[in-house]
Amino acid sequence: MEKHVVVIYPHPDDEAFGASGTITKFREEGIPVTYLCGTLGEMGRNMGNPTFATRESLPEIRKKELIAACEVLDVELRMLGYRDKTLEFESKDEVAKRLRTILEEVKPSLVITHYPEHAVHPDHNALGAAAIEAVRQMNPSSRPKVWAQAISNDHLEKLGNPDICFDITPFFQKKMDTILSHRSQADGVLGKMKKDPNQDKDLEAIAKERMGVERFYTWNFES
Amino acid sequence: MKAIDVDQVQQAIDRYANKPVYIHLETTNGAYASHFDDKAYNIGVFIRNAKISYEHGKIVGTDQAYRVGLKTDMGWVYAEGLSQWEIDSDDRLLMAGHDREGRLMVALEIGEKPFDY
């Protein structure tokens, strides 16, 4: 059983779409979870539908949504204060150092982050790479495991099947509640699904189909 | 934000002319454009807190989409596709254009104080 899980993603809502089922599973087992959220998604395109945010009011709105989502998930939240879209231009060493300091304090047994180069958004790739570098620099005897999440269209082809697959349908309501906490973003992202193949199904059914399993690759530090 | 009212926006543009102002200028089709459509390209530009001064500025267009041009000492600031505006609580002129799903496509903002960074 895990001791403490640290989730490292750059944007408010990455935790909701990517790992909220897995997080819920851990929380129901009584395992503490800490979310290190890199940015406030300041440069997000979704402004609500109909729009209720502006480029300037979005950070504060997303911060509130993030806090609400973490309350739904019952996880500790730490905001890292980087700026959306700029993580790949920060010094990877400095970001890694900062993450390592936090990890050495929290002492998790497991870290969940994005799979570098297979996570589509440059912030995902950059923070995932920094997180893995942070763990790599830790003493191998106290290193947490890393589960890396790939979302690129060709990741199965390039990386093979992920070794960690959770059917999170038992926690699906919690996942939807977490997603919907990010109100400014949820409509846009869920709406995109609705436009795709299964026009006749309701959103929740589509979401369940698309997001009912959360998958991760255990990072191999040996190779 | 509300639909652009040309007269009101023009007045705001005039108000910021000939003094040092900070600009936020942006266009984007999102970091996922080519993820959802392999024929699409990811395009995005932003400049935040460029400090400029413009001699005069003008808003031109129809209710579908307006263009704003600011004439500076040695050049221009230009944005196309603006349809909504507001003066925010920090007295900054925010203008933006959104797609049908409410996603921001273009923004031009002018303020006398720097934008948060």
Ligand SMILES: [Zn+2]
């Ligand atoms: Zn993200």
